[in-house]
Amino acid sequence: MTLGIKYKLFFAILSAHLIVYIAMYSTGRYNFDKGFLEYISRIEERQVPALVEGLKSFYKHTGSWDPIREDFNKFGELIAESIESSVDPIPNVRAGIQQRPGPPIGFSPNDWYYTSEYSPARPYLALLDSDQSIIWGSDDALPEANLNPIIVGGETVGFLAVTSRQILSEQADLLFSEQQKNSFFLFALLLGLLSALIAFPLSSIMVRPIKELVKGTRALANGDYQSRIPVRGSDELTQLSMDFNSLAETLDQNREARQQWIADISHELRTPLSVLQGELESIQDGIREMTPETVNSLHHEVAHLNALINDLHELSMSDQGALIYEKDHIDLATVFERSTEMNRHMLEKQDIKLSINRNSYNGSMYIPLIGDQNRLLQLFDNLYQNTCRYTDDGGQLVINIRRSEDTVIIEWFDSEPGVTDGDLSQLFDRLYRVDSSRNRKQGGSGLGLAICKNIVEAHKGTIEAQHSSLGGLKLEIRFPSH
Numbered sequence: 001m002t003l004g005i006k007y008k009l010f011f012a013i014l015s016a017h018l019i020v021y022i023a024m025y026s027t028g029r030y031n032f033d034k035g036f037l038e039y040i041s042r043i044e045e046r047q048v049p050a051l052v053e054g055l056k057s058f059y060k061h062t063g064s065w066d067p068i069r070e071d072f073n074k075f076g077e078l079i080a081e082s083i084e085s086s087v088d089p090i091p092n093v094r095a096g097i098q099q100r101p102g103p104p105i106g107f108s109p110n111d112w113y114y115t116s117e118y119s120p121a122r123p124y125l126a127l128l129d130s131d132q133s134i135i136w137g138s139d140d141a142l143p144e145a146n147l148n149p150i151i152v153g154g155e156t157v158g159f160l161a162v163t164s165r166q167i168l169s170e171q172a173d174l175l176f177s178e179q180q181k182n183s184f185f186l187f188a189l190l191l192g193l194l195s196a197l198i199a200f201p202l203s204s205i206m207v208r209p210i211k212e213l214v215k216g217t218r219a220l221a222n223g224d225y226q227s228r229i230p231v232r233g234s235d236e237l238t239q240l241s242m243d244f245n246s247l248a249e250t251l252d253q254n255r256e257a258r259q260q261w262i263a264d265i266s267h268e269l270r271t272p273l274s275v276l277q278g279e280l281e282s283i284q285d286g287i288r289e290m291t292p293e294t295v296n297s298l299h300h301e302v303a304h305l306n307a308l309i310n311d312l313h314e315l316s317m318s319d320q321g322a323l324i325y326e327k328d329h330i331d332l333a334t335v336f337e338r339s340t341e342m343n344r345h346m347l348e349k350q351d352i353k354l355s356i357n358r359n360s361y362n363g364s365m366y367i368p369l370i371g372d373q374n375r376l377l378q379l380f381d382n383l384y385q386n387t388c389r390y391t392d393d394g395g396q397l398v399i400n401i402r403r404s405e406d407t408v409i410i411e412w413f414d415s416e417p418g419v420t421d422g423d424l425s426q427l428f429d430r431l432y433r434v435d436s437s438r439n440r441k442q443g444g445s446g447l448g449l450a451i452c453k454n455i456v457e458a459h460k461g462t463i464e465a466q467h468s469s470l471g472g473l474k475l476e477i478r479f480p481s482h
Helices: 007-044 047-064 066-068 075-085 139-144 171-221 236-284 294-321 332-349 372-388 448-458
Strands: 123-127 133-137 146-152 154-162 328-331 353-358 368-371 397-401 407-415 462-467 471-480
Touching: 047 066, 047 075, 047 146, 047 154, 066 075, 066 133, 066 171, 123 462, 139 368, 146 368, 236 294, 328 372, 332 353, 332 368, 332 372, 368 372, 372 407, 372 448, 372 471, 448 462
Parallel strands: 353 397
Antiparallel strands: 123 133, 123 154, 146 154, 328 368, 397 407, 407 471, 462 471
């Protein structure tokens, strides 16, 4: 079974919290054991001065340690008397009387003060004479013991050896320690449960944008390009949601453009085919005779259809990157002159006045460029044809060519009719025409400027459409000069 990202995120958050809690529990338990042991040791060490004073009094009274050597129980009794005498009376607030001195609260005959058996698990007392020979106790713990001198009359008569606790050994201490450890464990367990209760809804909230992305992606894959997802917050998922919506909008626009493209292509192909079919059916029915004029009309429609198909093929090849460009060092001025001579007759036929302004660079009219001569010739031919198709008879065409150190600029101005601001940004779209009736005197396909744009960009240049000062259209073309 594969876990979803929601549960993976939940376990990731919970695991991180549990690791922190375990570290806190382990550190707290270690510090508690160490601190509590030191605390118990300090409490026990506070009784050492009273024991030393009791041993001093005993030595003053007996003059030697022989009574202890003869009866080991004497040492235990001496310790008990010393501890009892050092405990302050505890006031009884309720009765207004004082409690009699006695062993500290919690003491019992089994406490270490009342026993002398050595155990490494608890503090150990030993009595040494002035030569540090053992009088009472065992010498096993002496290397770890602290020696407290017993001085009588300015002379050291013995030592009280006290070995500090190494681990807890008393039942009450162990019980208290165990209770604290259990409290730590229960507290850590409670925190873990609380983290789980917080992590689960938190992971659900964090995964919600991802679920919306998955839902939107599936809808997009099924062809629903209207699918959009809500955008919340300002993190990476928000940016991803915005990118998804942008992608969906782009795909929707491309779908509409593709549908429009198919409709336009169908219309463009249907027009000449309908004319051809009508002409041929008229001849078949005997309505029209097979005259030279009829043959010329049929040839004109076939040529129109062939030109449209060639333009479509060229655009598709350019989109696929399969259009071949044979680039070389050429003179752009020579290519332009050649195209101008080829199209001059067409301009004169429509009575369009041509004016060309050239600015020399360092006294030379030579314009070096790395490009495909045939494609650039096609570019200028399309521009001339576009002017003839969409400029009124008797109009004007002004072409400015200037060169700087690294750029060649060609400005193409024609006269009325002009275009609107909304049309300017769409002139390079395929099959786009300003006139919605789609009829032009020269039967243009609406692909000329789209082809021009592809040729210019293939030569690392730019082409822009603007309003012409002559009332028509201005095209500005920039090429990098070499």
